[in-house]
Amino acid sequence: xxxxxxxxxxxxxxxxxxxxxxxxxxxxxxxxxxxxxxxxxxxxxxxxxxxxxxxxxxxxxxxxxxxxxxxxxxxxxxxxxxxxxxxxxxxxxxxxxxxxxxxxxxxxxxxxxxxxxxxxxxxxxxxxxxxxxxxxxxxxxxxxxxxxxxxxxxxxxxxxxxxxxxxxxxxxxxxxxxxxxxxxxxxxxxxxxxxxxxxxxxxxxxxxxxxxxxxxxxxxxxxxxxxxxxxxxxxxxxxxxxxxxxxxxxxxxxxxxxxxxxxxxxxxxxxxxxxxxxxxxxxxxxxxxxxxxxxxxxxxxxxxxxxxxxxx
Numbered sequence: 129x130x131x132x133x134x135x136x137x138x139x140x141x142x143x144x145x146x147x148x149x150x151x152x153x154x155x156x157x158x159x160x161x162x163x164x165x166x167x168x169x170x171x172x173x174x175x176x177x178x179x180x181x182x183x184x185x186x187x188x189x190x191x192x193x194x195x196x197x198x199x200x201x202x203x204x205x206x207x208x209x210x211x212x213x214x215x216x217x218x219x220x221x222x223x224x225x226x227x228x229x230x231x232x233x234x235x236x237x238x239x240x241x242x243x244x245x246x247x248x249x250x251x252x253x254x255x256x257x258x259x260x261x262x263x264x265x266x267x268x269x270x271x272x273x274x275x276x277x278x279x280x281x282x283x284x285x286x287x288x289x290x291x292x293x294x295x296x297x298x299x300x301x302x303x304x305x306x307x308x309x310x311x312x313x314x315x316x317x318x319x320x321x322x323x324x325x326x327x328x329x330x331x332x333x334x335x336x337x338x339x340x341x342x343x344x345x346x347x348x349x350x351x352x353x354x355x356x357x358x359x360x361x362x363x364x365x366x367x368x369x370x371x372x373x374x375x376x377x378x379x380x381x382x383x384x385x386x387x388x389x390x391x392x393x394x395x396x397x398x399x400x401x402x403x404x405x406x407x408x409x410x411x412x413x414x415x416x417x418x419x420x421x422x423x424x425x426x427x428x429x430x431x432x433x434x435x436x437x438x439x440x
Contacts, residue, residue, distance in 0.1 A: 129170070131158055134249060136174040141248035142211065143302030143353070144338060147175060147311050168312075175311035182303060188352070190282060190298040194253070195356040197280040198237070199405050202360045203384035205234040206272060207260070209359075212238040219256060227260040229361075231383045235259045235269035237294075247300035255284075255294040266290035303353045305329075307344035327351060327416050331366040333358050343369075348416035352409050360384050366408075370415050378408050389432070390421060397433045399423060 135157060139150045151171050155162040188196075198208035207226045213219045219240045227233040237257040239247075247253040257273050258266050267290040274294060277284045285295040304310065306326075326345040333339070336359055346354070351368060358364055360380040367377040378388045388408055389400025401423060403411075414421055423429050 132167070132170060133174065134245075136171060138245045138248045140174060140178040140304070141300050141302060142244065143304045147171065150175075172311040172313055176313060178304070179310050179314055182301075185301075185303070186349075189301055189303065191247075191300045191302055192353045192356050193280045193282050194277065194296065194298065195353075196405060197276045197282055199356060199358075199360055200279065201237060201273060201276050202230070204272070204276070205230075205232045206257075206269060206276075207233050207236045208273075209236075209238040210357075211241055211244045214241050216240060216242075216256065223258075224260075233260040235264065235266075235272075237269070237273045244300050247296075247298060250299050253296040253298055253300065255296060257294065258290075270294060302357075303350045305344055305346045305350040305354075307340070307346075324348070325371075325416055325418065327368045327370050327412070329354065329366065329368045331358060331364075333361075333364050335359055335361050335364075348413050351412055351416065355405065355409055355412065360386065368412055368415060370418065372418075374415060374421065376411055376415050376421060378403070388423070390423060397431055399429050399431050401427050401429050 132154060135154055136150065139145060139153065145153065151168060152162050154160070154171065155164070155167060160167055195210065198210060201208040207223070207230045209223070209226060213222050219238050223236045223238055227236050235258060237255050239253055239255050243254050255273060257270050259269055267288060270286060270288070270290055274284045274286055277296065282296060282298065285297065286292065324347045326347055328343045329340060329346045329351055330343050331338075331340050331354055338357075355366055358366055358380070362380060362382045365377065365379040367375060369375045375391055376388070377391065378386055380386055385402050386405065386408060387400055388403040388411065389398040391398040403426065407426060411421060411423075
């Protein structure tokens with residue numbers, strides 16, 4: 129029990145795995161039987177407690193703000209990763225592959241799985257950083273990381289020494305959306321009449337192996353958290369659809385560019401423009417609120433006509 133509860137706390141705080149997956153992972157990690165009724169009962173209770181805690185949250189969570197700052201860093205040329213590899217040694221060994229794959233990478237910043245575990249337990253988060261190659265000013269990279277965090281309202285503690293990690297005094301929490309199957313007991317509960325509106329979301333984060341390809345009902349706040357976590361890697365995408373069938377979709381392209389568009393299948397075309405993460409969040413919020421989306425208000429919109437299906 130002393131090992132199981134902290135393990136469940138970290139798994140829930142990450143907000144990425146459903147009940148069955150968490151039970152299976154916990155059983156493997158702690159060498160238990162996945163069919164053990166006690167394991168299921170304890171896990172169900174942990175899910176219920178986290179669900180009750182999440183019900184009281186509002187606004188952008190500190191971890192989500194940190195993720196948004198990481199996306200800002202990515203676009204600026206500093207590859208930023210969270211929950212990256214298992215430990216510091218592996219993180220330092222493997223971050224070079226991330227910077228090599230990124231366009232114009234000048235540096236990096238990351239926290240590893242053990243950092244997230246510690247943060248989920250209330251001990252704050254630590255970020256490693258450095259230059260993308262042998263040349264460069266590591267301290268300058270550190271200053272940029274701290275500035276990016278501050279711009280998103282995330283406090284950081286660092287004395288300017290490039291040999292010391294940046295400390296971020298936050299407790300890691302991510303929102304879990306309903307399609308993650310909270311737990312058997314929660315699944316049987318009716319949806320409250322006052323529940324916020326949802327949109328149907330699909331997304332794919334290829335490098336992080338995070339997918340939602342069947343469509344998940346998410347509130348705007350849940351969707352925003354997913355958007356902030358989506359790595360700006362070529363081909364990563366997010367699509368959301370409201371009850372009326374209006375679709376907004378976005379895809380990251382090379383060089384940190386985010387293409388945002390509204391498809392029109394009837395006309396065989398889409399209308400879109402390059403945007404920022406904040407613009408994507410703004411448009412997704414308008415969609416979730418049932419507002420009419422007018423991309424023209426954000427800049428010059430390009431019409432992309434689709435090629436006809438040769439088999440049609």
